[in-house]
Amino acid sequence: MNRNRTHFGITLSAAALILTFTNPLMAKGVAEQGLESHPKFVFFFVGDGMAMPQVNAAEIFKNASVNSDIKVSRLSFTQFPTSGLTTTYDAGSFITDSASAMTAMMTGHKTLSGVINMDTKKIEKYKTLAEFAKEGGYKVGVVSSVSLDHATPAATYAKVASRGEMYSIDVQLAQSSFDYFGGGGLTQKGKKDGDADVFDLARKNGFTVVNSKAAFDALRPGVGKVLAHNSVLQDESALSYEMDRAKDDLSLADYTRKGIELLDNPKGFFMVVEGGKIDWACHANDASAAIKDTLAFDDAIVQAVKFADAHPSETLIVVTGDHETGGMTIGFSGTKYSTFFEKIALQKGSYIAFNDEVLTPYKKNHSKENAKLEDMLADVQKYFGIKYTELNDSDKELLDRAFRRSLGGEVERVAQENIYNLYGTYEPFTVALTHILNQQAGIGWTSYSHTGVPVATFARGVGRDLFSGYYDNTDIFRKLSKAMALTVPVTVTMK
Numbered sequence: 001m002n003r004n005r006t007h008f009g010i011t012l013s014a015a016a017l018i019l020t021f022t023n024p025l026m027a028k029g030v031a032e033q034g035l036e037s038h039p040k041f042v043f044f045f046v047g048d049g050m051a052m053p054q055v056n057a058a059e060i061f062k063n064a065s066v067n068s069d070i071k072v073s074r075l076s077f078t079q080f081p082t083s084g085l086t087t088t089y090d091a092g093s094f095i096t097d098s099a100s101a102m103t104a105m106m107t108g109h110k111t112l113s114g115v116i117n118m119d120t121k122k123i124e125k126y127k128t129l130a131e132f133a134k135e136g137g138y139k140v141g142v143v144s145s146v147s148l149d150h151a152t153p154a155a156t157y158a159k160v161a162s163r164g165e166m167y168s169i170d171v172q173l174a175q176s177s178f179d180y181f182g183g184g185g186l187t188q189k190g191k192k193d194g195d196a197d198v199f200d201l202a203r204k205n206g207f208t209v210v211n212s213k214a215a216f217d218a219l220r221p222g223v224g225k226v227l228a229h230n231s232v233l234q235d236e237s238a239l240s241y242e243m244d245r246a247k248d249d250l251s252l253a254d255y256t257r258k259g260i261e262l263l264d265n266p267k268g269f270f271m272v273v274e275g276g277k278i279d280w281a282c283h284a285n286d287a288s289a290a291i292k293d294t295l296a297f298d299d300a301i302v303q304a305v306k307f308a309d310a311h312p313s314e315t316l317i318v319v320t321g322d323h324e325t326g327g328m329t330i331g332f333s334g335t336k337y338s339t340f341f342e343k344i345a346l347q348k349g350s351y352i353a354f355n356d357e358v359l360t361p362y363k364k365n366h367s368k369e370n371a372k373l374e375d376m377l378a379d380v381q382k383y384f385g386i387k388y389t390e391l392n393d394s395d396k397e398l399l400d401r402a403f404r405r406s407l408g409g410e411v412e413r414v415a416q417e418n419i420y421n422l423y424g425t426y427e428p429f430t431v432a433l434t435h436i437l438n439q440q441a442g443i444g445w446t447s448y449s450h451t452g453v454p455v456a457t458f459a460r461g462v463g464r465d466l467f468s469g470y471y472d473n474t475d476i477f478r479k480l481s482k483a484m485a486l487t488v489p490v491t492v493t494m495k
């Protein structure tokens, strides 16, 4: 018997029993749920690694890129009429990972970092909000800018003891009853000889698999189940960072708009959209890439806002983050009370683009004996807007040391742990460059991991009032299921 108690004072096992006596199909639209009406079209947007620093940085940058007044340029979702604050800790730490965070929001249960939709003992499997929605008659779509088997999108459909079991996640996606998957690829990591190709499995399960822009553009309502993954993939089968994306390549907003087009039907839809690379950029302490991906995430939300404007009495949009990443903040010791966000605009490629296009090829062709920092300086200026000659002596020294470390030429005199504190697990030279630029802009970082601060949640449309106040990420599940009038195990415990 599971003796764990939720903070609602009901045992998890007792909550599970409730499911046995209720029929999710009968629940939609019932008045006893406490809402006068229920949205037919529900959008759930998750900015991975996006708390208020990421949101606010994007708003400051958006303004700073057009004028020098001290103002913020509001994103679409910070103008929503309802906002709340959401705690993100998981069952094992005040600092959650994406797997346990999305499990909390998709199932109402806290679990351990790395676990997707299973309990802390990794025995019991939880049904997800997206699956309840599908059973309740909604069409379901999942969109992400990272691979569709990454933790956050995976937590809409998969149940695994470890988020690293990616081939198992891929197979579960292929077997899913959902209607639309769009965005990044499938890594098929862990696929063994003799294992089926998951795209073949998806086709067998009725998915139309699309991986070119022309085929994507040609998709029309009535096509049936769709798995659309981008033809251009950057690191780990993800869409390119927004700042690296070619103009004719598909964006997160494109995948969202297509989802709306394909899912729109009289019974309604539930669409989950993740801005996944905000998190990745913040892990690498690359503010420019994070800000531009936050703006791309906002562009995707604008697609939903347009739809909501056309269906105001039937649509709910909820926007949140799963946790903060990087300990990003507005303010740095060296810039005191000032910021210089216009410097962020000088960066022309993400840290990964610089690595892929400049540093990695250079490392291949040079040894620690013949590598020279001077060889890099033109590209440093081109990618980051940093003029070496204008740096102060300590930044020059920092860059010089990081360059030698990236080229493997310096015998380390400091403990390995200190090296981690300086660069995380990233290329020392590239991290040194983003740190110098970010600090000049007045942006600080404390970590290469997630942090434990709450995130902000925004809502507009039918049922939005549920999302005001200060509540836990597990409550997102309860609030969404209540708004959608889905009968799910723990909904009954909500006031």
Ligand SMILES: [Zn+2]
Pocket: 048, 049, 097, 098, 099, 101, 152, 279, 322, 323
């Ligand atoms: Zn995350």
